[in-house]
Amino acid sequence: MNDYIQKFIMQRKSYLAPDSVRYYEENLSRFNKWLSLSKLNILELTSDNLRQYIIYLGLTGIKNVSLHTYYRAVRVFCSWLYQEGYIDIDITQRIKLPKDDSEIVIPLTKDDVAVIDQYIINSELALRNYCIFHLFLDCGLRRQEVINLKTDCIVKNTLTIKNSKNNKSRIVLIPEFLRLSINNYLGKRTGIVFLNRYEQEPVTENTIKKLFANIQNLPGMERVHAHLLRHTFATSYLYYGGNMEMLRLLMGHSSYTILQNYVHLAAQEELIGSGLYELDEIFFKNRRKN
Known part of the structure; x- marks a missing residue:
């Protein structure tokens, strides 16, 4: 190179x-x-x-x-x-790209999540996979954040995500139902939270891919992938009354630029009313007290 x-x-x-x-x-x-x-x-x-x-x-x-x-x-x-001074002119200025042709993202509905949960709890490694799925969905975690999660990062109803994207750390709220599920999965074990089927090595990217490949085999779930759950988390947070600054902190973004996509999705949900999945009360306690 x-x-x-x-x-x-x-x-x-x-x-x-x-x-x-x-x-x-x-x-x-x-x-x-x-x-x-x-x-x-x-x-x-x-x-x-x-x-x-x-x-x-x-x-x-x-x-x-x-x-x-x-x-x-x-x-x-x-x-x-x-x-760095290797070239004298910024050649990236005034470069136009073709129009973005990405497909419209459709967040998960309450019914979608119910179908997926039913599949997971009746499948092999049910408790582990249930916790992994809901960390994506109900905490907005990235793939590597789930894979690298350690038990000492879970304190009461918070997760400390260490050295994530751009080596930044942040605090994330975790719903009580999910914290209890993780505790049940762990038992008295400490260290890396999620292990492979033999409980000897941490889960890998392939573990996550296999979980979502199985979910995608369910009728109507072909579009489901780990990042869609993060999209759903952000859209649901804004749709049900969360604010942009708190969402930026929860998701670990450095600016509001990417969050504009979620504002658009939340407005889309407001328009079509598709029964968007609703996040836990823990994310809205302060708002609902006012």
């Missing part, structure tokens, strides 16, 4: 989560291959070269939403080249 890309990745490794580092490695490796095929010097890139790369990505047949994802890593890298 190009020396400048390697230097960029090394800097990111000092403060980004492993998943974020992999995102940059994969997408900048793709960009580096294109540079080699196009016989372009990374320090002589122009805005037109970036536009050519966008056209190249489009010709591969990927959706525009994926193109946006691939290009975002390149944009951050090229901005870094400029900020």
Whole structure:
């Protein structure tokens, strides 16, 4: 890989989560291959070269939403080249991308969750998988946050999420029903919360993927994945009266930009009234006292 890309990745490794580092490695490796095929010097890139790369990505047949994802890593890298003084011009300015063609996200309803819960509690490893599913849904956790969760992070009705995305930590509320379920699953065991079927090793990405692959086999549940549960958490929180600042803290976002998507989804639910899943009372105690 190009020396400048390697230097960029090394800097990111000092403060980004492993998943974020992999995102940059994969997408900048793709960009580096294109540079080699196009016989372009990374320090002589122009805005037109970036536009050519966008056209190249489009010709591969990927959706525009994926193109946006691939290009975002390149944009951050090229901005870094400029900020570090390796190039004299910020070539990322005035670059237009194709219109985002991502599909409308439909959060889970109360009925959806009831169907999934019924499936989980009647399946193998029911209690463990029930807790995993509801940490995504009722706490808004990310995949690695669930996998890395330790028992000492659970204190009464709070979870301390340590060194998550961008190495940030935060406090998350946990409903009583879920805390009790986790306690029942753990017994007297301490350490990593979720273990594999033999209770010898922590669960992995594949464990989570298999759980959701099984859920997707249920009628009408093909769209269900871990991140949809996080979407549902955020949408439900706003729909039922939560505020933006608290949601930003609960989800671990550094700005309000991404939260605007959830505002749109909450407004969509207000319009169509689809029976959106309702979060636990713990998230709204202060609001409902006023």
